[in-house]
Amino acid sequence: MATALKIVPPEDKVNSFVSRKHKMLIDGKWVDSASGKTFPTYNPATGEVLSYVAEGDREDIDRAVRAARNAFENGPWSRLTPSERGRLIWKLADLLEENLEEFAELESFDNGKPLKIARVADLPLAVDMFRYMAGWATKIEGNTIPISVPYAQGAKFLAYTLREPVGVVGQIIPWNFPLLMAAWKLGPALATGCTVVLKPAEQTPLSALRLGELIQEAGIPDGVVNIVPGYGETAGAALSAHPDVDKVAFTGSTEVGKLILQAAAGNLKKVSLELGGKSPNVVFADVDLDAAIGGAANAIFFNHGQCCCAGSRLYVEKKIFDKVVDGVAEQASKIKVGSGQDDSTDMGPLVSKEQLDRVCGYLESGFSEGAKAVVGGSKTGDKGYFVKPTVLVNTNENMKVVQEEIFGPVVTAIPFEDPAEVVSKANTSVYGLAAGVWTRDIQKAHRIASQLRAGTVWINCYNIFDAALPFGGYKQSGWGREMGHEVLEQYTEVKAVCTQL
Ligand code: ADP
Numbered sequence: 001m002a003t004a005l006k007i008v009p010p011e012d013k014v015n016s017f018v019s020r021k022h023k024m025l026i027d028g029k030w031v032d033s034a035s036g037k038t039f040p041t042y043n044p045a046t047g048e049v050l051s052y053v054a055e056g057d058r059e060d061i062d063r064a065v066r067a068a069r070n071a072f073e074n075g076p077w078s079r080l081t082p083s084e085r086g087r088l089i090w091k092l093a094d095l096l097e098e099n100l101e102e103f104a105e106l107e108s109f110d111n112g113k114p115l116k117i118a119r120v121a122d123l124p125l126a127v128d129m130f131r132y133m134a135g136w137a138t139k140i141e142g143n144t145i146p147i148s149v150p151y152a153q154g155a156k157f158l159a160y161t162l163r164e165p166v167g168v169v170g171q172i173i174p175w176n177f178p179l180l181m182a183a184w185k186l187g188p189a190l191a192t193g194c195t196v197v198l199k200p201a202e203q204t205p206l207s208a209l210r211l212g213e214l215i216q217e218a219g220i221p222d223g224v225v226n227i228v229p230g231y232g233e234t235a236g237a238a239l240s241a242h243p244d245v246d247k248v249a250f251t252g253s254t255e256v257g258k259l260i261l262q263a264a265a266g267n268l269k270k271v272s273l274e275l276g277g278k279s280p281n282v283v284f285a286d287v288d289l290d291a292a293i294g295g296a297a298n299a300i301f302f303n304h305g306q307c308c309c310a311g312s313r314l315y316v317e318k319k320i321f322d323k324v325v326d327g328v329a330e331q332a333s334k335i336k337v338g339s340g341q342d343d344s345t346d347m348g349p350l351v352s353k354e355q356l357d358r359v360c361g362y363l364e365s366g367f368s369e370g371a372k373a374v375v376g377g378s379k380t381g382d383k384g385y386f387v388k389p390t391v392l393v394n395t396n397e398n399m400k401v402v403q404e405e406i407f408g409p410v411v412t413a414i415p416f417e418d419p420a421e422v423v424s425k426a427n428t429s430v431y432g433l434a435a436g437v438w439t440r441d442i443q444k445a446h447r448i449a450s451q452l453r454a455g456t457v458w459i460n461c462y463n464i465f466d467a468a469l470p471f472g473g474y475k476q477s478g479w480g481r482e483m484g485h486e487v488l489e490q491y492t493e494v495k496a497v498c499t500q501l
Pocket of ligand 1: 252257259
C-alpha cells in the first residue's frame with residue numbers, strides 16, 4: 001500500500017534546520033571541528049542567537065584541503081566526463097529550485113534581508129548561475145595553433161592548447177548575499193572540474209551548510225566540495241595561506257583582499273578578488289526623471305546598501321539636483337524598515353552589530369565634516385541592527401563619507417555642471433567596481449560609459465545582474481571577473497602541447 005507523502009512546510013524545515021547544532025562538511029561527512037569549538041550565528045532583526053556552528057580552524061582546513069586534493073587527483077570526480085559534471089551541476093540547480101522557499105527563509109533569518117527579496121533575487125540568481133555553469137562544463141575548449149618556428153625551417157608541427165582545471169580552490173565568501181556568492185564561486189569551480197574548500201562568512205554560514213546537503217543529494221562525489229565555517233582571521237587565513245591550495249577566490253572588503261594576497265604569496269597560488277566599491281551614479285538633466293529617481297534609490301537602498309556595487313555616490317546635474325534629491329529622499333522615507341520575515345518589510349536590519357556601529361560611525365563622521373541628512377541619518381528600533389535609509393547633501397570629494405565604502409543605506413548627493421567634470425569626479429575613487437549613467441542622449445551615455453573606470457556600467461538601469469554578464473573591478477575593486485565565460489579563465493590553466501609531425 002502506498003504511504004501518503006508527508007509535505008513538510010518550509011517554515012518547519014527551516015526551524016528544524018536552524019535549531020540544529022551545525023557541523024562542517026569534509027570529504028562527504030558532517031563532522032565537528034577538530035577543537036570541538038562552535039560559534040554563534042545571530043538573527044540581525046533581534047540580536048538573538050540563531051544557532052551554533054562548528055568553528056573551523058587550521059586543522060580543519062588542512063583536513064578539508066587533503067580531501068579536496070584527493071578528490072581532484074584520485075576520486076571519481078577526476079574520471080567524470082564534462083557532460084556528467086554538467087548534469088550534476090544542473091541537478092544541484094533543480095534541487096535548489098525545489099527548496100527555494102526554505103533557502104529564502106534561511107537567508108532572511110541569517111542575513112536579515114527581506115524574505116520577499118530573497119525569493120525573487122538571491123534564489124533565482126543562484127539557481128540560474130548553476131544552470132549557466134552546467135552548460136559550460138561541455139564547452140571549455142582549447143585551440144589549434146598554426147606555428148612557424150623560425151629556427152626549425154621545413155619542420156611541421158601540430159600545436160594545440162588544453163584548458164585544464166586549476167586544481168584545489170579555496171573560496172572565501174561574504175555575508176551580503178551568502179547563497180548567491182557561494183553559487184558564483186562554486187558554479188565555475190565545478191564546471192571546470194576543480195575541487196573546493198568553501199569558507200562561508202561567520203555572520204551567515206547557514207545557507208552554505210544547507211547547500212552542502214543538496215550537493216550530496218545531487219550526487220557530487222565526496223571531497224569535491226568541502227565546507228568549513230569559521231572566522232576570517234583563523235579559518236580564512238589558513239585557507240588563503242595553505243601550501244596545497246592552487247587558487248583562492250575571494251569576495252569581501254579591499255582591506256581583507258590585500259591580506260589574502262599576502263597570504264597567497266607563500267606558494268604563489270592564483271588569486272581572484274571581488275572587492276569593495278564606491279560606485280558613482282550619474283544623472284543628467286535630460287533624463288526620464290521618475291526612472292532616474294527610482295533607479296538612484298534602488299542603486300543605494302537595494303540589500304540595505306550592503307552591496308559592493310551600491311550606487312553610493314549620486315552625482316546629479318545642477319539644474320535638476322533638488323528635484324532628484326527630493327525624489328530619492330521621498331522614496332527613502334517610504335521604505336518600510338523592519339524584520340525580514342515580515343512581508344510588508346522593504347528593508348531589513350544590517351547584518352551585525354559591528355556593521356551597525358560602522359555605518360553609524362560614518363554618519364557621525366559625515367555630520368562632523370558638515371554633511372546634512374535630507375532624510376534618515378540615524379539608527380532606528382530598540383533591538384536589532386536597523387539604520388534609516390539616508391540621503392546626505394553638503395558633501396564633497398574630500399569627505400570620508402564620499403571616499404570610503406560605508407556598506408549601508410547611505411548615499412551622498414553632489415551636483416555637477418558638465419560631463420567632463422562629473423567623469424573626473426566619478427573616477428577620483430580608488431575603487432572601480434560599477435557605475436550608473438542616466439540620460440536620454442545615447443551618444444553621451446556611451447561616451448561616458450567608455451570614460452568611466454569601472455568593471456560594470458549600467459545605462460538607465462542599475463543592479464542588473466545575470467550569470468552571463470561578467471562582474472568585477474578595475475583599480476582596488478579587484479582582480480578577475482565573476483560570472484560570464486570570463487570567470488572560467490580564473491579556474492583553468494592553459495597547457496600548450498606541441499608535436500613534431
Ligand atoms: P566585511 O568587512 O564586509 O565583513 P570581510 O572582507 O571582512 O567583509 O569578510 C569577507 C570574508 O572574508 C568572510 O568570509 C571573512 O571571514 C573572511 N575574512 C576576514 N578576514 C580574513 C583574513 N584575514 N583572511 C582570510 N579571510 C578573511
